[in-house]
Amino acid sequence: MIKKTLLDEFLHEAESTRKLLKAIPDSALDFKPSEINWTTAQLASHISEVYNWYDVTFNQDVLDMGSYQYDKGDISKAENIVAKFEENVANAQQAIEKWDESTMMNEWKMEMDGNSIFPPMPKIQxxxxxxxxxxxxxxxxxxxYLRSTGNKVPGMYGPTADEKF
Incomplete structure (x- = not known):
């Protein structure tokens, strides 16, 4: 039951993420609100990358960031970021579908070189x-970021100010 609920939310929210990523024009990719922030391209790429963590989170009990490697691909074009998102979201959906929900209370941890990055907690959390x-x-x-660069924002939970009811 929890697996179905998580999968349903995942599918709904992945569609919202897809709409948002597709709204990014190439002209906004280099924007960043301050020197300490990521560029739009880096932020969008990170959003895509989070979907790459679903399998290890749902189906393993440890994510070793010391050995973790991820090829973000060419993020100089928005369409490339969307393509990477599509690849990662398909793999994430499969990870949820194969998950044994009886493991939801297993202790899960993220490590680097044998050291916990944050305290272990139940997998469901x-x-x-x-x-x-x-x-x-x-x-x-x-x-x-999109608003700051004068771009329209798609509705995710109903219409935005850019859309008509």
Missing amino acids: VIRSFLYNHLYHHRGELIV
Whole structure:
């Protein structure tokens, strides 16, 4: 039952993420609100990358960031970021579908070189925070980036000011 609920939310929210990523014009990719922030391209690429963490989070008990490698591809064009998103979201969906929900209370941890990056916690808590909420947070940032560059924002929970009812 929890697996179905998580999968349903995933599918709904992946569609919203897709619409948001497709709204990024190449002309906005180099924008960043300050020197300490990522560019739009880096932020959008990170959003795509989070979907790459679904399999290890749902189906393993440890993510070793010391050995983690990810090829973000060419992020100089928005269409490339969307393509990477599509690849990662398909793999993420498969990870949820193969998940044995009886493992949801397993202790899950993220390590680097044998050291915990943050305290171990039940897998279900990591799924909700590290995967789902993490994405929603970064989508909100990306909306601000789009607005700051004069671009339209697609509706995700109903129409935006850019859309008509």
